[in-house]
Amino acid sequence: MDDILEILENNARIEIEHLAKLTRKRGEEVKKMIKNYEKRGVIVKYKTVINKSRLRDERSVFALIEVRVTPQKDVGFDSIAQRIYRFPEVRSCYLLSGTYDLLLFLEGKDIQEIANFVSEKLAPLSSVKGTTSHFMLKKYKEDGVILVKDGKNKRLAVTY
Amino acid sequence: MVSKRVKKVSHSGIRAFFDLVLGMPEVISLGVGEPDFVTPWRVREKAITSLEEGFTSYTSNKGLKVLREDIAYHLKKKYALRYSPEDEILITTGVSEGLDLALRAILDPKDKVIVVSPHYVAYPALVELNLGEVLFLQTREKEGFKINTKKLEQLLVKYKPKAMILNYPSNPTGITYTENELKKLWRVLSDKEMLIISDEIYEDIFYKESHVCFASLKGAKKKVVLLNGFSKGCAMTGFRIGYACGPKEIIEAMMKIHSFGMLCAPIISQIAASEALKAKKEINLMVKEYKLRRDFIVKELNRIGLHTVMPEGAFYCFSCIEKFKLGDLDFAKALLLQENVAVIPGSAFGISYGGFIRISYANTLENLKEAVVRIERFLKNL
Numbered sequence: 417m418d419d420i421l422e423i424l425e426n427n428a429r430i431e432i433e434h435l436a437k438l439t440r441k442r443g444e445e446v447k448k449m450i451k452n453y454e455k456r457g458v459i460v461k462y463k464t465v466i467n468k469s470r471l472r473d474e475r476s477v478f479a480l481i482e483v484r485v486t487p488q489k490d491v492g493f494d495s496i497a498q499r500i501y502r503f504p505e506v507r508s509c510y511l512l513s514g515t516y517d518l519l520l521f522l523e524g525k526d527i528q529e530i531a532n533f534v535s536e537k538l539a540p541l542s543s544v545k546g547t548t549s550h551f552m553l554k555k556y557k558e559d560g561v562i563l564v565k566d567g568k569n570k571r572l573a574v575t576y
Numbered sequence: 577m578v579s580k581r582v583k584k585v586s587h588s589g590i591r592a593f594f595d596l597v598l599g600m601p602e603v604i605s606l607g608v609g610e611p612d613f614v615t616p617w618r619v620r621e622k623a624i625t626s627l628e629e630g631f632t633s634y635t636s637n638k639g640l641k642v643l644r645e646d647i648a649y650h651l652k653k654k655y656a657l658r659y660s661p662e663d664e665i666l667i668t669t670g671v672s673e674g675l676d677l678a679l680r681a682i683l684d685p686k687d688k689v690i691v692v693s694p695h696y697v698a699y700p701a702l703v704e705l706n707l708g709e710v711l712f713l714q715t716r717e718k719e720g721f722k723i724n725t726k727k728l729e730q731l732l733v734k735y736k737p738k739a740m741i742l743n744y745p746s747n748p749t750g751i752t753y754t755e756n757e758l759k760k761l762w763r764v765l766s767d768k769e770m771l772i773i774s775d776e777i778y779e780d781i782f783y784k785e786s787h788v789c790f791a792s793l794k795g796a797k798k799k800v801v802l803l804n805g806f807s808k809g810c811a812m813t814g815f816r817i818g819y820a821c822g823p824k825e826i827i828e829a830m831m832k833i834h835s836f837g838m839l840c841a842p843i844i845s846q847i848a849a850s851e852a853l854k855a856k857k858e859i860n861l862m863v864k865e866y867k868l869r870r871d872f873i874v875k876e877l878n879r880i881g882l883h884t885v886m887p888e889g890a891f892y893c894f895s896c897i898e899k900f901k902l903g904d905l906d907f908a909k910a911l912l913l914q915e916n917v918a919v920i921p922g923s924a925f926g927i928s929y930g931g932f933i934r935i936s937y938a939n940t941l942e943n944l945k946e947a948v949v950r951i952e953r954f955l956k957n958l
Contacts, residue, residue, distance in 0.1 A: 419868070434945065437875060438868050574597045574607035574918055576697045576747075 420449055421458070428462040467563045469555065476523050478552035479530045482516040483538070484545040493517060496543040505533045516548070527551065585701050590924045593908060597918045604947045606935045607918040609747065611811040611891070613865075615848075616858035619810060622851035623844050631843050637835040639667020639819070640846045646853045647819050655792040659821045666820045666827050666834060667849075669841045671777045673834070674803040674820040675741070676702050678773050681829035682738060683708040690731060690740035692723055694894065694925035694932070696747045696775070703741075711735055714928055717896060720885055721749040722757065725764050732768055739771040742790060745778040748925045748934040749894040750870075750887020752778075755788045762793045771826070772800045777818070778890040780809025780859050783867050787889070791821070798823055801830075808890070809859050810852040817845040866891050869937040873944050877935070880952040884935075891938040894922065898931035900958050908933060914957070915950035 419439045423430060432450075436443040453459040468476050485496045493511050497518060501509035508521035520538075524530040530549070539547055555563050597603060614620075638644065644661035651657040659665050668674040675698065679689070685707040691699045693714045700710040711731055715721045731737070745752040753761070765772060774790040791800040805818025818841075820830060834840075874893060877884045882895040897907050904921035911917050922932030937944060 423868070434872075434941075437872050438941070440871055440875075569612065571608055571610060571612065572598065573600075573603055573605040574594050574920065575609040576920070576924065 418449075420446060421453065424450075424459070424462075428464075465559055465561050467555070469563070476525060477527055477530060478555070479522045479524070480550045480552065481520040481522060481534060481538070482548040482550075483518040483520060484516045484547075485518060485543045486545060487517075488543065496541070499541065499543075500538065503533070503537060505530070505537075581705060581707065585704050590905070590921060593905060593912075593921065596909070597912060600912065600916065600918075603912065603916050603918050604939070604943050604950070605918040606937070606939060606944075606947055607920045608936050608938055609892075610813040610938065611808065611862065612938045612940065613811040613862050615810065615812050615815070616852075616855045618855055618858070619812065619848050619851045623815075623848040626844050626847040631847060633843060635667075635840045635843050635846060637831055637840055638665070639841060640843070640850070643667055643846050643850045644819075646850050647821070650853050651789070651821065655789040657789060657792050657797065657821075660824075663824045664821055664827055666831050667841045667846060668803075668805075668818045668820055668834065669838055670807060670816045671775055671803045671805045671818040672698060673816075673838060674801075674805070674818050674830075675699070675773065675775065676706070677830040677833050678771075678801045678803070678820065678822075678826070679703060679706040679708065679739070680833050681826055682771055687739075688735045688737040690728075690737050692740075692742065694721070694746075694748050694922065694929045695741075696743055697924055699741050699743075708738070711737055712926065713740075714926070715749075717883075717885060717894075717932075721746070721751045721894065722753065723761060725760055728761070729764050732764070732770075736768075737770055739773055740765070741773045741775065743775040743777075745782060745787075745887070745889025746892075747778070747890055748892050748920070748922070749885065750890045750892045751885065752782065752787070752889040754785070758788055758790060758793055762790075762796055765799075766795060770799070772796070773803065774800055775803045777803070777805055777808050779804060781863055781866055781891060782889045783863075783870065784888050801826055806849050806852045809862075810855055811862065812845075812848065812852060815842075815845040815848055817841055817849045866937065869939075869941060869944055872941065873935065873937045873948070876948045877951075880948065881955055882933075882951070891936055893935045893937065894925075894929075894932050895935055896931060897922075897933055900955070902958070904930045904933055911951065911954050915954045917947050917950050917954075 423435060423438060432443050432446055436446045487493050488495050497509060497511060500506060505522050506520050507523050510519045512519050522530050534547055534549055644665045647665055648659050648661045651659055679702055683706045686709055688709045688711050689703045690711045690713050693712045703710045713728060713731055715723060779787045791797045791802045801820055801822035803820050806812040870887060874884050874886055877895050884893045884895040887893055904923050908919050908921045920934040922929035
């Protein structure tokens, strides 16, 4: 992967000028490359990883839902996947090999909201053969970022 | 009570500067000689497992056979170098012990050893503690801090030294040598009755082509003691684990001293080191990060007026401060007190290098960026 993408994947808020220095390119060139990546859909979105468990007032419930579906003629899983991932409650949707077909990541304000979504919107779909829900108890790591507090750097401030 | 030999070894004023830095909690330190990364998890996990499995005993004085075999395999694969795990490889407690053992094994009182300057602080001290005499071979900034072979030849002819300590990529300059440059050096050294002690601890942290091991030069192996370890490349400084490879006779002599003084390197570190030799991916990621930082910091230092030779390895810059008409220690103290940024005065690495400071970029980009802002402000107020 290109250096620019690697740095942005880790820190989307880096200033263009700094990014240019790191990659030994001119600022204008970096801007142009980023625009191009955005246009091609390589860069899809700039998002922030938020550790919601640290927010006092805003608690959410996360769940993983395994979904077994019946694939449809000509379109396979794509059509049913599309029907499902368009629901705003669905944060992520993956097609997997194994004992079930789709894996969904859901976020809701409480267990009831997620249960309602599964029983009222997901399970009744004609292509859905069955679901298994798992509620998340604690997030340790997300998108490569460790969410639990890491210890301070333990090095001495000066050494040879 | 303290021996004359120990008293003789100089303890410069830099220690007081270090104490000053250690007393300032919020300092941005560019003075650290070790990686800012933690040891890769797979290596730490291996160490934890070894404890769980009850590996808490001594090992053979030479070190675990499996580790010696892994090192032999690594050197064969990377440099086509063949060392016998039986009698040409010794596991040491870091390169520092390896260097001490090598010097103790070969030096008689007043034997001369060439130390290339600027140099890692321990080199002359260890030579002196082993009753040897240091011959400083000074390199110059305008020659890219590389060895001038004519000067080397003069020293060799005049003093007939017993050994020479090489270190590349170098601490403190970050410079290294291409294969052709090393061949040129070897041509000067090859017909002399002496040992080359090659400290290649920064072997993995290399930004251009790839590191060339001195012992891999044609005909060199029999006159070289290769010192290496896991501290820098695999961020394992606290494990204190390294190795020495060399001619059977020298390794045997080093082993004799090691077996009485140290017995063996810690078994947990030896097991972890075996795993570290497999952590190529993790090491490459760290090197990539160092390279980004190097590109940033060297360009910035030169822009703000601190002339800096482009380092090709390790994680140090050796920047020139001569034009600011301030001694290195005063410069470092003022920078620390005014801007809370710590660097190491150049004279720590050789008395003739008071016109330089060592800057370590083993630090986060955010800190490096902030440090540049502060140093620039400091220089403007000078």
